[in-house]
Amino acid sequence: MSQKVMITCAVTGGGSDVLKKHPNIPKTPKEIAQATLDAAKAGAAIVHIHVRDPKTGAPSNRFELYEEVVNRVRDAAVDVVINLTCGMDGELELSSLEPLKLSDTSTLTDPITRCLHAIKLKPELSTLDCGTMAFDERIYVARMSDLRAMAELMRNAGVKPELECFDLSHIETAKRLIKDGAIDGPPLFQFCLSTGYGAPATASVIQAMKDLLPEGAIWGGFGCGIDEMPAVGQLTAMGGHVRVGLEDNIYLRRGVLALNTDLVENAVGIIERMGRAVASPAEAREILNIAKQT
Numbered sequence: 117m118s119q120k121v122m123i124t125c126a127v128t129g130g131g132s133d134v135l136k137k138h139p140n141i142p143k144t145p146k147e148i149a150q151a152t153l154d155a156a157k158a159g160a161a162i163v164h165i166h167v168r169d170p171k172t173g174a175p176s177n178r179f180e181l182y183e184e185v186v187n188r189v190r191d192a193a194v195d196v197v198i199n200l201t202c203g204m205d206g207e208l209e210l211s212s213l214e215p216l217k218l219s220d221t222s223t224l225t226d227p228i229t230r231c232l233h234a235i236k237l238k239p240e241l242s243t244l245d246c247g248t249m250a251f252d253e254r255i256y257v258a259r260m261s262d263l264r265a266m267a268e269l270m271r272n273a274g275v276k277p278e279l280e281c282f283d284l285s286h287i288e289t290a291k292r293l294i295k296d297g298a299i300d301g302p303p304l305f306q307f308c309l310s311t312g313y314g315a316p317a318t319a320s321v322i323q324a325m326k327d328l329l330p331e332g333a334i335w336g337g338f339g340c341g342i343d344e345m346p347a348v349g350q351l352t353a354m355g356g357h358v359r360v361g362l363e364d365n366i367y368l369r370r371g372v373l374a375l376n377t378d379l380v381e382n383a384v385g386i387i388e389r390m391g392r393a394v395a396s397p398a399e400a401r402e403i404l405n406i407a408k409q410t
Contacts, residue, residue, distance in 0.1 A: 122400045126163075145181055149185045164199045166363070203280070302405060337357075
């Protein structure tokens with residue numbers, strides 16, 4: 117297990133409830149870009165970026181917001197691998213079952229709209245959520261046709277998909293995409309655990325998901341809330357890469373709100389105390405077999 121560990125920092129996320137709990141969640145493009153740069157300086161090789169409405173903090177998928185964040189990060193003299201979410205605008209919410217009616221809060225749209233920002237801005241990585249699943253009353257829709265279309269759009273733009281898997285079945289969906297030739301290798305998997313609706317961040321679950329991976333896959337994961345730092349240790353011990361950040365957990369310890377830098381520094385400490393080394397952005401690109409995008 118000599119390979120270095122890549123740390124991803126998910127700096128803001130796409131949830132609304134967190135805004136009531138943490139007053140310093142990055143909201144504006146300037147704040148999100150600064151959080152990205154700070155996380156990189158603290159030891160994150162990769163940053164996972166959502167955007168928010170600058171006035172309300174509500175999750176958004178507006179191209180101009182992504183564009184400003186990416187331009188600010190690229191203009192700074194700080195190296196970091198950019199990972200833009202393509203998990204927005206995929207939600208279905210029903211207001212009635214008889215007859216079937218969509219709620220006004222549904223955001224479900226076509227594959228091009230869902231990943232237009234990634235196609236145009238060409239980050240090194242973008243997420244591809246590999247399974248339809250329910251989050252409370254919301255249903256995230258990931259039809260195979262949508263996944264194939266989004267994977268093809270990413271490939272044509274030179275963007276490597278990060279295959280997000282919230283449950284074991286999602287790995288099988290991702291493997292079907294790989295078998296169909298929609299994903300170029302080596303594939304990158306992210307285990308998204310303890311979200312409250314998918315798989316929990318336990319050692320047995322991580323091992324089971326790892327056992328399902330295709331040969332040569334690069335993999336990592338994260339746990340949400342109280343499971344965030346234990347997952348860092350477990351994933352590191354099992355040979356995976358890790359993710360932390362305010363998207364997944366807002367507390368440094370009980371009752372103490374965290375900054376992204378606090379969480380990255382904690383992850384660095386755990387990894388190094390376990391005898392592993394943390395990958396730089398350049399080393400992460402080498403692991404991922406990708407080129408730097410400018």
